[in-house]
Amino acid sequence: MATTKLLTGEQYLIQTVDKRIALTTHRLIQRQHPLSWRSSKAVMLEDIAAWEVKPTGSQVYLGLSVLTALLVYFNESFFLLSGFFISLFFMTRSQKVHVLTTQGHSMVLPLDVEQKHINSLIEMVKQAQQNRLKKLGIQKPVYNKTKAVAAVEGAMAAA
Incomplete structure (x- = not known):
């Protein structure tokens, strides 16, 4: 117990x-x-x-996605990395x-x-x-x- x-x-x-x-x-x-x-x-x-039943995801992935999206200004390949982190955010969501x-x-x-x-x-x-x-x-x-x-x-x- x-x-x-x-x-x-x-x-x-x-x-x-x-x-x-x-x-x-x-x-x-x-x-x-x-x-x-x-x-x-x-x-x-x-x-x-x-x-209340709410879906929540890891905020770290969302922050990394925004950070790498800002780095697209320097190199366009960061766009794929940003998409990867945003997909991880949605995949790790739980109730x-x-x-x-x-x-x-x-x-x-x-x-x-x-x-x-x-x-x-x-x-x-x-x-x-x-x-x-x-x-x-x-x-x-x-x-x-x-x-x-x-x-x-x-x-x-x-x-």
């Missing part, structure tokens, strides 16, 4: 094979890289407001799940799986969230993008 200490009355429901993501009765836990400063991030199930909370925070789940498995993960978390909300007796939170942006801007202004 993940090395995160569980809350009182909390139990594991499911965990990925590489132990990077765990779903408990109270939280969705993401375990970070072992050498990182924080060992894990967690979101309480009652705070999850929305999900990432962004969990949005009511406070405006976002947690990106490190998944490289097919769309049908992402949908089953989302449905499993939604079912655990409904059970948690029913147990607590509260309503499902609504994600308000303007409120989330205002909260982030307020936190940045305070810092």
Whole structure:
């Protein structure tokens, strides 16, 4: 199991094979890289407001493509190299799940799986969230993008 200490009355429901993501009765836990400063991030199930599935690619390939496109001015053969890097950018794109909370925070789940498995993960978390909300007796939170942006801007202004 993940090395995160569980809350009182909390139990594991499911965990990925590489132990990077765990779903408990109270939280969705993401375990970070072992050498990182924080060992894990967690979101309480009652705070999850929305999900977004976004395709993301490696920004390094996009930057290298732009850089080599600028070098076309000196030599026209850099045009082929620029095309190579842009094709690598599109070939390495994968689906990432962004969990949005009511406070405006976002947690990106490190998944490289097919769309049908992402949908089953989302449905499993939604079912655990409904059970948690029913147990607590509260309503499902609504994600308000303007409120989330205002909260982030307020936190940045305070810092």
